[in-house]
Amino acid sequence: MYKAQKGSGKPYQIYALIDPRDNAVRYVGISIDADERFISHLHDPNANLPKTRWIRELRQRGLSPIMQILETIEAGSNALSLACQREMDWINEMQRRGYSLLNVMGVTRNYSASYFPTPSRKPRKDEGKPKPPERPIASFTPKKQRLKVREIAERQGWTQAKLQRAADVNSRTMSGIWHDPYRRVTYEVLVKIARVLKVEITDPVEEESD
Numbered sequence: 001m002y003k004a005q006k007g008s009g010k011p012y013q014i015y016a017l018i019d020p021r022d023n024a025v026r027y028v029g030i031s032i033d034a035d036e037r038f039i040s041h042l043h044d045p046n047a048n049l050p051k052t053r054w055i056r057e058l059r060q061r062g063l064s065p066i067m068q069i070l071e072t073i074e075a076g077s078n079a080l081s082l083a084c085q086r087e088m089d090w091i092n093e094m095q096r097r098g099y100s101l102l103n104v105m106g107v108t109r110n111y112s113a114s115y116f117p118t119p120s121r122k123p124r125k126d127e128g129k130p131k132p133p134e135r136p137i138a139s140f141t142p143k144k145q146r147l148k149v150r151e152i153a154e155r156q157g158w159t160q161a162k163l164q165r166a167a168d169v170n171s172r173t174m175s176g177i178w179h180d181p182y183r184r185v186t187y188e189v190l191v192k193i194a195r196v197l198k199v200e201i202t203d204p205v206e207e208e209s210d
Contacts, residue, residue, distance in 0.1 A: 013032070013033075013034040014083065028101060054102055062200065147206075148204050150177070152197055169193065
């Protein structure tokens with residue numbers, strides 16, 4: 001997860017989480033790093049959220065949500081404001097299509113326009129700090145993530161080269177994963193590796209407390 005900030009210098013991605021059993025969209029979100037946000041969804045400790053219960057149910061069946069990027073908002077002075085608006089547009093569109101979304105903001109609670117940043121003036125220090133749970137974007141400090149790909153693979157008798165070929169992953173990428181447990185890895189690569197190792201997509205990733 002991430003803390004959304006105006007002028008981050010990065011594009012914003014609006015994404016959907018899809019149920020692999022029926023290809024139904026169950027959640028719409030926004031992030032400056034969709035791959036990292038996806039992993040944080042899988043490790044979300046808030047058991048009271050319907051989204052978390054849905055993901056836990058999938059994992060108990062050996063499944064995982066599918067992430068799809070719906071739209072990318074290029075970096076700019078008003079990128080966050082536009083991205084928030086487009087996220088709400090996508091939430092409305094998915095509901096119009098008949099999908100039962102598990103979002104809190106924009107579905108069970110109104111998506112308040114007061115949380116949309118206004119780039120025309122400098123905000124006050126305490127301005128724009130939403131009071132949970134009424135906020136369009138979850139804000140928190142992500143935990144450090146450690147990859148366990150190598151230890152899982154070696155327990156199963158895989159070498160780096162064999163796993164790289166079987167998972168069809170770039171050799172440089174696999175070498176980085178093998179030798180650096182804190183290397184950033186994309187969702188697509190994790191899916192390929194987990195499929196070969198026959199583990200859940202969350203198993204090769206461990207979140208460490210600071």
